[in-house]
Amino acid sequence: GNSVTQMEGPVTLSEEAFLTINCTYTATGYPSLFWYVQYPGEGLQLLLKATKADDKGSNKGFEATYRKETTSFHLEKGSVQVSDSAVYFCARNSGYSTLTFGKGTMLLVSP
Amino acid sequence: DVKVTQSSRYLVKRTGEKVFLECVQDMDHENMFWYRQDPGLGLRLIYFSYDVKMKEKGDIPEGYSVSREKKERFSLILESASTNQTSMYLCASSLEDHNQPQHFGDGTRLSIL
Numbered sequence A: 001g002n003s004v005t006q007m008e009g010p011v012t013l014s015e016e017a018f019l020t021i022n023c024t025y026t027a028t029g030y031p032s033l034f035w036y037v038q039y040p041g042e043g044l045q046l047l048l049k050a051t052k053a054d055d056k057g058s059n060k061g062f063e064a065t066y067r068k069e070t071t072s073f074h075l076e077k078g079s080v081q082v083s084d085s086a087v088y089f090c091a092r093n094s095g096y097s098t099l100t101f102g103k104g105t106m107l108l109v110s111p
Numbered sequence B: 001d002v003k004v005t006q007s008s009r010y011l012v013k014r015t016g017e018k019v020f021l022e023c024v025q026d027m028d029h030e031n032m033f034w035y036r037q038d039p040g041l042g043l044r045l046i047y048f049s050y051d052v053k054m055k056e057k058g059d060i061p062e063g064y065s066v067s068r069e070k071k072e073r074f075s076l077i078l079e080s081a082s083t084n085q086t087s088m089y090l091c092a093s094s095l096e097d098h099n100q101p102q103h104f105g106d107g108t109r110l111s112i113l
Helices: none
Strands: A004-006 A011-014 A019-021 A023-025 A033-038 A044-050 A056-059 A062-065 A075-077 A086-093 A099-101 A105-110 B004-006 B010-013 B019-025 B031-038 B042-049 B064-070 B073-078 B087-094 B108-112
Touching: A004 A086, A011 A019, A019 A105, A023 A033, A023 A086, A033 A062, A044 A062, A099 B042, B004 B087, B010 B019, B019 B031, B019 B087, B019 B108, B031 B064, B031 B073, B042 B064, B042 B073, B073 B087
Parallel strands: A011 A105, B010 B108
Antiparallel strands: A004 A023, A019 A075, A033 A044, A033 A086, A044 A056, A056 A062, A062 A075, A086 A099, A086 A105, B004 B019, B019 B073, B031 B042, B031 B087, B064 B073, B087 B108
């Protein structure tokens, strides 16, 4: 079946450090790929998406490129802020517009 | 702006009770979803609906049922609550196009005592 694997956390960084959160997906079909972010006490918010190979999604300084050859969609940010502390979820779509999520990666950014 | 509203942020119920969790969206979305979120397990799909009165089982439907009588409202029902259903429940909605993202409510933290 479809699955998404992302790196386990927590990822602990200092402010202004470079961020990478790895995500790989099963290659069934041609899925759209998403990154969601969950701040404490809230639901998930869409961060960015990509719908086909080589697409780059970007938002709020975050980027991810759809890599079909490596079945990856790694999230990157050049300079993290304390306010970026949250849980990040990678997801791929499956049948009936459903999503399959990774288990989430907690990011902690210290001043 | 897109809005998915869950009726309660926190709920405490007793074992054996019938529990209703309500979700309303104001975006005229065709699809609606219920997930539960547990530490170390991520989000798991319980049920979803792609049209009024239509429902499909997700990955973990046991112990749950759903109702969608109107397009904007999707209810999750715990027929006889058990302690292992203590969790965070998230509702989401989306357009029919599978490339469109899902929009989430803020969640209901349910405790079964």
